[in-house]
Amino acid sequence: MDHPTDEVLFEKHRRGDLNAFRTLIERHQNDLLRFLFRLVGDQAGAEDVFQESFLQAHLAAHTFDMERRFRPWLYTIAANKARDHLRKKGRRKTLDLSAPIDGGSSSDSGDGSSGSFMDLMEVHVPPPDAGLDRAETSEQVQSVLDSMPYTLREILLLAYFQRLSYVQIADELGIPLGTVKSRLHSAVATFAKRWKATLDREGVSRDDLEADDRP
Amino acid sequence: MTHEPPQPADPLSPRDAAAVDAVLARRAGEASPHDDSPEQIRVDAILSLLGTTKVVARPELVDVTLARVQRAAQRPSLRLNIEDEPGLHPEDEDALDALVAAGFDPVRVNSTLRPRAAKMCDIGGMITAVPLRASPDLTERTYSKVASLAMARPAGEQFAPSGGRFRFTDLVTVAAMITIVGAVMWPVMQSVRVQQIKSACGANMATIAAAFTTYAGDYRGSLPVATASLGTGKWWDVGTSRSNSANLFQLPKERYIAIEDLACQGNPRAIKACCVKSNSDWGCIQEVSYSYQLMFGPARPIWSGEASVILTDKSPVVMRAVRGQVIKPLENSANHCGTGQWCLSTDGSAQWATTPQRGEDNIWLPAFLDEIIADARRRGASGVFVPAVTLRGNELPASARDTFVGP
The missing domain is CATH 1.10.1740.10 (RNA polymerase sigma factor, region 2, helix turn helix motif)
Structure with missing residues (x-):
């Protein structure tokens, strides 16, 4: 065809x-x-x-x-x-009340991750068919994304939705290659850190989630 | 304007200087000798003058200040800098770079970094999974906007009659524009309407399928039949209660479906309400919107049996035959402006078909005419050659698998 x-x-x-x-x-x-x-x-x-x-x-x-x-x-x-x-819309981003308020220090005050580096292996990601309601997970993800600066959110979504190389992203956004790399690193770290903080704040420990995942 | 050079300050006497030091130290809470000397009393008095003011803070000042602080705190752009954001673990940075270079396929990342790359893919999966369904008409709305824009004059060529009065040439221009835009937009609007009708008919198919399912459940798998034999009449004699449409009419008559669910918006004569109890058929063939498998044959199809087409948009072939015109076997239903027709099968599925030909089987014609056409095609030089065939209204399907619908 x-x-x-x-x-x-x-x-x-x-x-x-x-x-x-x-x-x-x-x-x-x-x-x-x-x-x-x-x-x-x-x-x-x-x-x-x-x-x-x-x-x-x-x-x-x-x-x-x-x-x-x-x-x-x-x-x-x-x-x-x-x-x-x-x-x-005049909306820089209305922060969800449940979103992390202090972008720089939330993890320092109790999420257990280091203040300077985000180790992704400490982050729990529910599998697609997890017991946790998918719509609820999606809302939490949206809340975390909403709390991120636009530039980080943009590059994170462009990278994941488009699956482009750094060179292609740099070309499309018209920004230097080095900036693309550092910005995407920062975007992934920010998302992961806030996602982890969201789970911690809602009292959902990794063990709880894994227990939910079990039949 | 000139500025005078600053004058040197008058030096304090040693006793006054000591008194100032002592008073300031005392005011700062530091221990200092408090001898209430005349010099200290005088310094105290002079410094007290500085604190006298009639300015009183307005009560709302505190609230306003607090509100501004809170607003600033809620603005990510003010609150956050990328430099403030956390960094990735060095191994995560390497893994991310490797993942991007591998086209986001973690399998292609080297084994040391693969677990971290896989974790990043998991995060991506969580971000890109959006339980979202686009509004059904989003494509049409977007398309219509672009189409309208495509017809518009380019920017900077605004129509502005000189002197604030319309001249004859302006009127001619406006008339020409209306004509052109109308002529160009008509197909677009027509296309939108055809799409709407197609969607509505698709919904009707689902409703009809549900009605057939219920009916078959009540009648041991059989499909609606009003009369067992055709007799000497013609199956397109709608209104005589011996037509094929009378068979389909059993559905609304026995309240398995509303008559309006058997009405296509593309049929201007379709009836949406009538007294189904006292009637046994539509009033005339023009009121019928869908064609039903002819149920007078030797073997009638059953619901949920071997999948075969049981109902379609109205047959254009039958309409031509009724009018005594030469039929066009490859013509599509008029319900959707000749763009195609819905075909509902006995397995409950509905397909949109842009041609009435299903392999060797033409849904508008009985098997013996299908064979004549196929033979002629095989012999003819052109792939679209169709011989002149006609219908008389008493033809029947060869078998339950021979799709032949009417009226």
């Missing part, structure tokens, strides 16, 4: 084939929406930004370099639109 690439479809769209653009929208709908949901924190906002992103892709179609890949380009547009959306 004919399965044209994103780039071929986008080129068709540039030549006036709107149906090709519909295929692109349908093809990226689920992944991009999940990415945006994580970035802006609510579905209505994510759907608004989703539409804005495709509109922008249409408006900037002439600037797209056909030698490049469409998907990273679209995600970069979406990340920028998400930033605008949050800025317009």
Whole structure:
């Protein structure tokens, strides 16, 4: 069955084939929406930004370099639109009351991790089919993401959703390679530290979670 | 304007200087001799002048200050710097770099770092797992916005009549724009509407399947049949209660389904309400929205039996035959503007088909006509060659597996 690439479809769209653009929208709908949901924190906002992103892709179609890949380009547009959306909304990020308040010192005051380094092997991640309710886990993850600075959240989500190399991320975001590396290191450490603090604060110890996982 | 150079301060007498030192030390809580000398009394009096002020703090000052501090505390951008964020364990840093280089496949990371890389993948899985379902019309809304924008004039070419009055040429321009936008938007709007109707019909298929399931449960797997034999009539004689549509009408008549669930939005004559108790069939063929497997054949299909198509969007072939027109076997249902049709099978599944041809079986035609067409195709040079065939209204399916729907 004919399965044209994103780039071929986008080129068709540039030549006036709107149906090709519909295929692109349908093809990226689920992944991009999940990415945006994580970035802006609510579905209505994510759907608004989703539409804005495709509109922008249409408006900037002439600037797209056909030698490049469409998907990273679209995600970069979406990340920028998400930033605008949050800025317009005047919401730096409403902190969830359960989110860590002190980003720098929460772990020092009792989560057991070192103040300077985050060791990922100390972090518990529930398996996808864990007894802990998936929706609840997703909400906790969202709460932690919401509490992170936008730049860290953005690079973390771009990396995980897109699976890009450092060079590609640097290229898409227009920032130096070294900055990409250090920022992603920091993003993973921040997320892990706050995730651990969230579990600790809610009294969910690793042992409890593992006990939940058992049949 | 010039500034005068600062004048040197007048030096204190040694006794006054000692008194100032003593008073300041005493005010700072330090032990100092307190002899209440005239010099110290005078220094005390002079320093007391500095503390006299009529400024009184407003009571809300404390609240306002506190509120500002709290607001600042809640702003991550003010509260946090990337430099303040924790760093990764050096081995985690190496593992992350290796994972990124391996395209996020932990198996490709060397065995020393693999457990940490796998942990990072677990974290990624947790972040990317979002139990989210897009609104059903999100694609359409997005597409419509882009389509509308595609029709709009480029920015910077705003229409602005000079002198605040419309000229004839302006009116002509506006009329032309309306015509062009209308002409271009019409297919887009039509496409949106077709999609909506398609979705609605898909929902109808699910409801009809549920009704068939219940009916078959009550009638030992049988599907609705109103009359056992066709007699001398034609199965497309809707309204005579001996038509094939009367068989399907058993569903609403026996209250297994609402009549409106058998109405397609793409059929402008479809009825959504009628007295199903006193009627045995739709009033005329135009009111029927879905075509049902002809149930007068030698072997009728049963529900949940071997999967075969049992109900489809309305057959265009039958409509042509009723009007005495030449039929087009490969034509799609008019319910969805000829884009395709829903096909509900006896296993309860519904598929959207963009052609009525299912292998050698044409869903609009009985097997003997399918064979004639297949033979002609094999002999013909063109792959789309279809011989002229006709229907008379008394043809029947060859078997339960021969899909042949009507009206």
